[in-house]
Amino acid sequence: MSTEEMEITGVLERVKTGVEAFDELVMGGLPRARTTVVGGTPGSGKTVFATQFLAHGITQFDENGVLVTFEEPPADIQANMSGFGWDLARWKKEGRLAFVDASPPANDELVIGDFDLAGLLSRIQHAAKSVNARRVVLDSLTQLFDHFIGDPKILRRELFHISTALKKTGLTVLMTAERNSEYGEITRHRLEEFVADNVIILRNVLYREKRRRTIEVLKMRGSHHVEGEAPFTLLGGRGVVAIPLSSLRLEQHSSTLRVTSGNVDIDEMCGGGFFRDSVTLVSGATGTGKTLLVTNFVSGGVEAGEKVIMFGYEESRGQLFRNASGWGADFARMEADGKLKVVSLYPEAQGLPDHLLTIQGMVDEFKPNRIAVDSLSALERIAPETGFREFLISLTSFIKKREIAGLCTATSKSLLGGESASEQHISTMTDSIILLRYIQERETMHRGLMVLKMRGSEHAKEIRRFSIDGTGMHLGEPFKEAPNVFRE
Amino acid sequence: MAARLLRLYIAGNSASSRRAQQNLERLRESIGAHGWDVEIIDVLDRPELAESARIIATPTLSYEDSVRTRRIVGDLSDTVRVLEFLGIDQEDEA
Structure with a gap:
């Protein structure tokens, strides 16, 4: 030597x-x-x-x-x-x-x-x-x-x-x-x-x-x-x-504290609500009600006395506020009370690493109890596949590290099911997955919701029908014949 | 006529520095020592002078009396080219 x-x-x-x-x-x-x-x-x-x-x-x-x-x-x-x-x-x-x-x-x-x-x-x-x-x-x-x-x-x-x-x-x-x-x-x-x-x-x-x-x-x-x-x-x-990636250690301890999803029926399906420091993915085709679930998640948090931050990448603040008021949620008042911060950004405005830093910076400044991101699919289109994966890992571990509840949405490409790339990437990284699907039953099209995964908890296994009206989402009876929600 | 000044920056006792000093001495003899002053600066002893003259390589011969500073880096082994570059006509001066 x-x-x-x-x-x-x-x-x-x-x-x-x-x-x-x-x-x-x-x-x-x-x-x-x-x-x-x-x-x-x-x-x-x-x-x-x-x-x-x-x-x-x-x-x-x-x-x-x-x-x-x-x-x-x-x-x-x-x-x-x-x-x-x-x-x-x-x-x-x-x-x-x-x-x-x-x-x-x-x-x-x-x-x-x-x-x-x-x-x-x-x-x-x-x-x-x-x-x-x-x-x-x-x-x-x-x-x-x-x-x-x-x-x-x-x-x-x-x-x-x-x-x-x-x-x-x-x-x-x-x-x-x-x-x-x-x-x-x-x-x-x-x-x-x-x-x-x-x-x-x-x-x-x-x-x-x-x-x-x-x-x-x-x-x-x-x-x-x-x-x-x-x-x-x-x-x-x-x-x-x-941007820290591979060096991130899985050191977040998980909490058993439950928080509301903003919808009592979904809370029940999840075994009593989301976990406080968990990330939930809502996946569904366009028009299935993802943004509504986000709105519920936001107002449910604010009603429970929490602070909420929301990042929108598909719609302007004006649109997001209008959607919310259509379902009886007053985002403007929540913001005025200092309970809510809505951030609307064009995905193309900056690269993914910068988006991540923006999110991290605003979360650390506003110190919310929960965070909503609508949608990941909009961010996915501006980045190479590896870059998007890195972004997701960093985002989910950041959310967990801050011990806040996270809800992200992803748009599936086909109306009836199938997995989008973001679903493939994120499914292993999120704690819970909620699928929203169009389901054909004889001559009519229905909407169905299921909890696909709920880490560390029992959850309902059935696919529930739901409808949307001016007061929000209403869950109905389960489908009797099991449709294939993963059909391509 | 005021003496023209050549500064030679060297680094201690290195082989190229010694060669440069010998070559410069030969050069002075060939053009006639009259009218030329030579100052030898060892950058190892006087780093602050190397700094102010912004010397990177050694040996460096600096001819600062002309309109424009001219520098020759190296051991000056090719005397004809050295004179050419400095604008000194060997036959006239000799």
Whole structure:
């Protein structure tokens, strides 16, 4: 076993990046005194990620930093990063951040013969010493290769030397490098092969006219990491915000407390109501009464003295309010009383990760006892399948973590049954499923409701007829002959 | 005529830095030492000077007296090209 191997078998100290969900992917942060290469196409968020790494160190851990800029002069970076709430100029003045300006100077230059990068290294070390730095960012190395375009071999050797020298003094190094394509070679000039202990990839893929940003840990020398792409978003005032997914643990304890669905008959069918921290899916074809069940769920909560938040993705606030008043629920008064908050958004207005953050932000601000989402199918159409699945996992675990009752709707594609994609995805993640179906009986069409699943509880197994009038939903007798509600 | 100044940024005792100093010395002899001042700056001893001149690579020869700063990175092994780039006509000066 070489010394290198001996050393890495010990527990590596972690350096938090400030991107919470990302730190979870890499077991707490980047290993201290190691070099990490962050690769990404232009506009993938490399500079933001790298700057956040420094900013977080400065503001949260008293770990000062050095920012080596190859592309833009420091003044430009300061201006670009101020939108994320990072005051680089002030930190510089306070002696917590030092710049090394390695952007191309405006003079004529020629390369004749062999050279090294001792000039750069000595400037970085000088800067690190002057602010007693613990973290160093070099952004981006690709610019350096463009500068000395004829000598990639020398640069590789020299960058290896710089990386080694900085690590030796205990600095945690983050280098960014450009990629030519989202799924091609890891970085241009294959930098990662000779300098990187760890490799991270940022992606920015266009999908159905929407940007989908992901972060992937490709390599983490000597330690474990979560595999696969995790979505993230860039937010003003915050920077890189990754969406926690696979690292989510099933640690929510389940409650046995029951809350009303807003309809006594359905409560009875469910064995006494929904559980307080459970997510229920209402699935049905268009016109079967999903929005009515949502309205019942909302007003039932408010009548029981709870606070309710509702996210509508199919109808405007005006429409939602009109529908509700048609069934005797006064949403406007509930909102005025501070008991209800109705949020209506176009699914296309933002990507799914941003929708998730919107929901999380508003829930944490309003602190409701229950949440309704109408409908998941509208959100599904703007996202790739994997993205939608990730969104659902995050949403349901978030709802459970906050210990609030959730009701989501999904539209089945065929009128008589069959499973929509959202049903397939969500059925394993939700605690309860209520199906609303058109059921043909001889020459007439009826509507039927059944509780398909109720985790941790007895529930009625029959399919009940129901009708809808001005006062809401009324459940009738069960169907005598069992129709096939799953028929395609 | 005021002496023209060449600054050579080196990194300690590295092979390329030594070669650059030797090559520069030969060059001065060939164009006549008169009228040329040479300042050697070791970036390992004076990182703040490397910082203010924004030196990345060493050795770097900087000719700052001309209208526009010209720099040559490397060990200056090709003297003809060095003179050409600095705009010094070898025969006239010699």
